[in-house]
Amino acid sequence: MRLSQQANHKASQATSGSSRDDGIVVRPFRMDDYDAVFALWRRCEGVGLGASDTRAAIAAYLRRNPGLSFVAQMKGRIVGTVLCGHDGRRGYLHHLAVSKRCRRAGLGRRLVDICLERLRRIDIHKCNIFVFADNVEGMTFWIRTGWTPRPDLRLLQVDLSGARSRKRSC
Numbered sequence: 432m433r434l435s436q437q438a439n440h441k442a443s444q445a446t447s448g449s450s451r452d453d454g455i456v457v458r459p460f461r462m463d464d465y466d467a468v469f470a471l472w473r474r475c476e477g478v479g480l481g482a483s484d485t486r487a488a489i490a491a492y493l494r495r496n497p498g499l500s501f502v503a504q505m506k507g508r509i510v511g512t513v514l515c516g517h518d519g520r521r522g523y524l525h526h527l528a529v530s531k532r533c534r535r536a537g538l539g540r541r542l543v544d545i546c547l548e549r550l551r552r553i554d555i556h557k558c559n560i561f562v563f564a565d566n567v568e569g570m571t572f573w574i575r576t577g578w579t580p581r582p583d584l585r586l587l588q589v590d591l592s593g594a595r596s597r598k599r600s601c
């Protein structure tokens with residue numbers, strides 16, 4: 432590849448996403464991905480869905496955290512995704528999911544790494560995640576990819592919606 436071609440390739444990756452030899456392209460999450468992403472989340476055991484995952488709620492989340500959430504696409508199909516946002520102090524990842532047939536090939540790590548890189552660029556230096564206590568595979572993934580449990584902390588929550596949902600979400 433000539434230098435000018437390399438520069439163009441890099442510029443297009445910055446806006447459209449990153450591609451590797453495995454044919455999987457990681458690119459920013461757009462609202463027209465919603466139906467495929469929601470279907471993937473529904474197929475994934477460790478992902479709890481609730482009122483914060485409706486089309487309108489996800490659209491609001493992406494507007495509030497532009498360019499931080501990603502999808503992975505292979506042959507036009509969504510095979511992975513992650514939501515990423517921040518509150519100006521800490522970053523948060525939600526709903527990391529990789530379709531079953533694409534697991535254990537580094538895609539989960541790749542999706543997380545790109546989010547962490549984007550958080551670093553905007554001077555967010557710590558990132559938190561929520562993992563259901565019974566999600567053994569998820570927990571193994573996070574620990575093996577370098578995340579540290581914080582047994583000195585507990586998560587507490589209050590529901591401001593007034594709704595009594597029995598759905599499991601965080």
Ligand SMILES: CC(C)(COP(=O)(O)OP(=O)(O)OC[C@H]1O[C@@H](n2cnc3c(N)ncnc32)[C@H](O)[C@@H]1OP(=O)(O)O)[C@@H](O)C(=O)NCCC(=O)NCCS
Nearest residue numbers: 475477527528529534535536537538539540568569572575
């Ligand atoms: C968790 C999840 C996203 C991991 O995706 P993935 O693409 O398979 O992860 P990677 O291939 O990047 O794994 C990185 C490392 O994590 C560890 N790991 C991942 N899944 C593992 C599993 N099921 N058992 C043991 N170790 C695992 C391995 O050390 C792996 O590296 P290796 O394959 O070289 O040994 C995927 O299993 C998933 O979608 N699970 C369901 C949804 C979920 O629980 N999401 C997390 C919500 S908190």
